[in-house]
Amino acid sequence: MVSLKRVLAGLTVLPTVLAHPPPFADGRGHKIAPKVFIISMFAPEGEAWWGIPEFDILAHNITVPGLSPLFPHVHCTADHAVCQLITGESEINAAVTMTSLVFSDLFDLRSTYFFAAGIAGISPLQGTTGSAAFARYAIQVALQYEFDAREIPQNFSTGYVLQGALAPGQYPLSIYGTEVFELNQDLRSHAVAFAKKAKLADSTTAQEYRAHYKQNGTHEQYKIAALPPSILECDVATSDVYYSGNLLSQAFDNTTRILTNGTGTYCTTAQEDNASLEALLRAALHGRVDFARIVIMRTASDFDRPYPGESPTYHLLQAEQGGFEIAVENIYRAGIHVVQGILDGWKETFDHGVKPSNYIGDIFGTLNGKPNFGPGRAQSLEESGALLTKRSRAELSKRRPLRL
Template sequence: MRRIVPLLATVALSLFRPPSAWADDTKISVRVVVVTTFELGRDTGDIPGEFQNWVGKLPLSQEIAAPGTDHGVMRYNPSLQVLGLVTGEGPEHMASAMTGLVLDPRFDLRKAYFVLAGIGGIDPNFGPVGAAVWAPRVINGGLAHMVDAREIPKNWPDGLLPVQGASPDLHPVPALHSQWGDMGYTLNPGLVSWAYQLTRDVLLPDTKGLQASRARYRGYPQAQLPPKVMLGDTVSGETFWVGERMNRWAERWVKYWTEGKGVFATSAEEDIGFMQALSAQARAGRVDINRVLILRTASNYDMPHPGQSAAGLLQEESQESGFSGFMPSLDAAYRVGSVVVRELATRWDRYETNVPVSP
């Protein structure tokens, strides 16, 4: 026992050492972390989720045990020094997975880039299903006061309002980062612009299914365009909302919290947890928040086409594979995201100390 106690004390103390105190030669080198949110089955050889293209095509052939995660394993490419993981769906799973990763003593992630590449819904007023959208901003769609739809005052646009007040148009706009919670994040504008410029001409799949889906959105010219790479803000929340009225709320919510600067483009669950976790770890010096990117590819429209009800859209897309752009969006996430990941990883001499910016 006398030999064990000092050993335990040494281990315990080591857990509280700052990142700089760890010997770099004991770490697995990571240049880029690819973050996905779900996989439907195995990592290879069956119906894919967000992770499978990265595993098979980048590739990420080496398994690393991750017993404290939703997926159980991470994947690694030792030549590119790219690490990939599946966090689980929802902001809580995302925040837990990212915090666990950053605190894992096997990795030093102080210079690593993080690329969240996942699917999401898209506003037909913004763009088409199958599009790939880099996010300049993440707005929290889950933290709000809410009034039941049957009790909304007639002069309110909807029943959602800032938790800091009692009206939808509370002014001045509360600080995004307040004691009430983080309502929004702006990603490094230079890095986001660089990623967009690097990938803007990537050819995205345009299947017959996508063409048929977007043709139904008569009166929405942006929704009827072929898939392309775009820039637009994402609303993140745990509730899978759907419908024209909720879409109008999301458009208003982004405009409100960005004071007119932002444009609602995509809806997703995990992005707010992603940014909250990484921002906290950045304050501790364990990651660089200026090296974070979010790419959402549109698997479906977030509201029904003319003549369809919100309930009808839900019934149509009641299964993941029922999303009109499910498979093309998975393909687009890898096609676009991998261009950035490979550029960062293969030109590490350029990007290790200097974060890229658009010329």
């Protein structure tokens, strides 16, 4: 989540690279089998990996049907060990792009590590701008009923009510399946250890802005927001809505706790991750990717709520928070250690995979295992409509308002 000035500044279209791949994309009769696939979401995130000293990600540019019209190519190093694509912003773009990639016959992605590396908003309760946060959970927080706050009952703390529930704070009774994804915590530990080798970028502008979150030492809850950037382990919320303010941020913090049964920590807010993960999960179900080989890193470009005394509208629309530039820079500074760590440890560790000690997957248990969130597989499937009976249809009709 960035200021609108920064969003508009970032909407530059990448240069079009004319590419006509041979029948097999590596030119030798083999599918491309990257060791690491970097997922970027928009132009500045993608360009963070261009022109770096470690490798040339633009050595190959491969047209893949179904990718964004703005970003129609997969970029790869000369040996195809590292590849990158840009999904385009928002859940729809991410879902279509990632689905097109994982079901493309140009690639063999069964042993590939997917590294989603982008910018995000951050809660000042958990971190500060420039920080790099690695997620275990991705939560689709906007999958809710929404009432204008001016029209909610007096006993409602927010206008957001989870689907099928009757009031804020209740668990959803209508399950879509994309509400929560849990990733490999053991792989995350490796990625965090690699990233901690980085010297993160910072700026005077960012330092001056974040100092407001601890004015005269009176706002102890925000003390971490005034610190320099760091490497964090906390979770990402997915929403196509750019929101700002204490009330909305608190509401989605609560949503995170509810949907993860109290085990998730709301930290960053972005637009694409649940969409990308759903595409990867469906591909994993068909043996095309390994869902245990996914890392999500979000670098903080701005805060999700204003400092005490600042208005939410000014905070989002006008304030110069100074976080955008350092967040983009830290995608590379932290991320390159993750990429290089996987490559350098390929034979010893990563070729065989990092076995997760925790559950991985969605709320349905689609990839087997028992989620430590949600009401359980059977109930989730029934509430999603996958196991419809006459009785469950009648129950669902009571829970859901009909849309004609």
